[in-house]
Amino acid sequence: MADLFADDIPATPRDEPREDAPLADRLRPRTLADVVGQEHLTGPEGAIGRMVAAGRLSSMILWGPPGTGKTSTARLLADAVGMRFAAVSAVFSGVADLKKAFAEAEVAARAGQRTLLFVDEIHRFNRAQQDGFLPFVERGTVTLVGATTENPSFALNAALLSRAQVLILHRLDADALGALLDKAEALEGPLPLDADAREALIASADGDGRFLLNQAETLYAAKIAEKLDPAGLGQFLQRRMAVYDKDRDGHYNLISALHKSLRGSDPQAALYYLARMLTAGEEPLYVLRRLVRFASEDVGLADPQALVQCLAAKDAYEFLGSPEGELAIVQACLYLATAPKSNAAYMAFKSSFRSAKETGSLSPPANILNAPTKLMKDIGYGKDYAYDHDAPDGFSGDNYWPEEMDPQTYYAPVERGFEREILKRIDWWNRKRAERREQ
Template sequence: MADLFAPDPDPETIAADAPLADRLRPQKLDEVVGQDHLTGPEGAIGRMVAAGRLSSMILWGPPGTGKTTIARLLAEAVGLRFAAISAVFSGVADLKKVFAEAREHVRTGQRTLLFVDEIHRFNRAQQDGFLPYVEDGTVTLVGATTENPSFELNSALLSRSQVLILNRLDAAALGLLLDRAEALNGHSLPLTPDARDALVATADGDGRFLLNQAETLFSIDLPEPLDPAALSALLHRRMAVYDKDREGHYNLISALHKAMRGSDPQASLYYLARMLTAGEEPLYVLRRIVRFASEDIGLADPQALIQCLAAKDAYDFLGSPEGELAIAQACLYCATAPKSNAAYKAQKAAWKSARDTGSLMPPKNILNAPTKLMKQIGYGKDYGYDHDNDEGFSGDNYWPEEMKPETYYAPVNRGFEARIAERLAHWDQLRSKKKEG
């Protein structure tokens, strides 16, 4: 694996008092760590550089994984002028100026690589403004985003760009960053081996954050190396990447739902913890667990829905953090309950039938007849009162005359639904006997 940052930064181009992350920036693409699937000889970027021709691209990945660095090095590798803007600080006027400058350079034979950081922050109309300049080759666009491009970027812009996914940096890549930082500073970090591992873990895949933490440690005069507990007391953890209204939110709630569906209580509890410790609204998670109790458990365990609603009441009563234990209990109950989506499928099928059949009248035998006229036209005639039968079951027909009986609900042979299935089979036998008789 290559090193993420240059082993020997050029002192002429980087100030000695610059932040550590800047002093350790790669000087060549093959010095980038953790993204070999893109920058290596067989990667998309490696192949484009070898051919000397870039296409527009969107670099999608977590913070601190090298998006800005890769864009700058790409321009140098193929001889393009580098221009950069941030969608956070730029507007239409800034874009017009960038495009005008790029056109001037085209006239002199110099093409421009335009790097747009946080490109998803531009609205749809602003994103459309890039299209003519990308199409006519005025700029080669390299956009960077931490958000899923399929949700945040125009389809027209995506169709003209390759989406390249950067990985969060693993422990080996982050360890190499610390090696380079120590080599540059001429001494080791004041950490025990376990504390060094803990420092890597706190970075959560973000190389920039790790180097900022390392820079703090280098600046402190410590009498002896820190152990993990002392390190934790000195430095803060990086907050987990989690936006309540973006992809991280939907990914984790999907993972929680599927872990519960897969009857894995340990993984379910992990994803629940990921969301709640990141600041997710507890009642949002509870609403999804309540839905799960109906959709994926149903009558296989009717207590599941009751447990979830009890957890909601407990959380309303206790609040956070005490009430979150009730949410964990509901999550564990659902994950360990027998599963059935029979009620879910039955609802969807019945709703479709209701839409398709319109306003069919129920059969007259099950209609009330409060007036003489209604009795005369057959309302309630020959209705079989179920409680008058030994089995407590009449076997009457309850379907509209113009409609054949349908089967929406088919219980599975798990949990309480296995007993329901036995009852339904017994009633089917009684109906058959009534027809034969």
């Protein structure tokens, strides 16, 4: 079931909730089989299911959105394999609490009792505190089960990650959330909702089981006589905003989705992810910076106006502000999504910079060097330089590469958009160079 209640962790998983406890606590699962929505982990073929069947746990990090079952799963794991359960929260605990937990685990180990140490919000411990877990995990004093809503790759240090298996809990889908409501109704009676309102309530939870049950409890407490439709439910309950932390994982997931949708020329999906970000409170200038980057990286010279459009959108937004200026951001987004795509400039940038680092300080050929002094002229600077404007067709076909280096091809325009015309020009210049070499 869902990780319905990670804030206050009881001392033992066997504690029964009080009769007046919140609905979410009273519906906390009693076995791993009761956990909904995470069967890919808890089922017979899942990582947790296999460890429980073997009767031995390895240290693990449970990574998932709020309300998906992290705390409940950890508590039930200890019961399933007969381990002592201890818990700390990185929000409320300090070094003294950790030392006490480790000391108690060592005493239990000497008595032959293994300890599962559950650390909620483990990413909130700093790097030094995270390092403090290592010797106790390595010696087997504790089996560490950490819970985090943040990407472990960024939030946890490498040494800790190398000693723990990362298990990903999914946000609860509509079926899993529906199963939670079924359990609530079996305990408390039918909810005052028609079928459409029930679906709307599930959708409003955004994958968070704890939130869903808290909303259901609010409905029960109100003792509403008539069934509500979606409009009535919307008036009664304040809809929860989608989870989105501007400096965290959701932020990077959505900007990645926007970028990929633009690259894939899907204006509808691109608008959806743009709207997701802006309605969640993302800084519009951040989005504009990403669009400007996209204009050069993924459109480039296939449509040189793409960069102009994005910079114009930035100016328009700064001039108008929100919400009027957000229309200019939408326009830039649509322009990029529907523009011909080319990463030729981006690839040329990477390969030319790599080449520059590899070749060091090779001197350009002497004929294209300026010679402002007599000495420089005497040693050959500028000698036999071919002035292109004096050549037929305004093109000399001269060699501009260092003598120690063969000519390279960094920029390879594609047969799309304006780059098709650039490709024609380059092909013409290449033919002229070949003719000059044959003369």
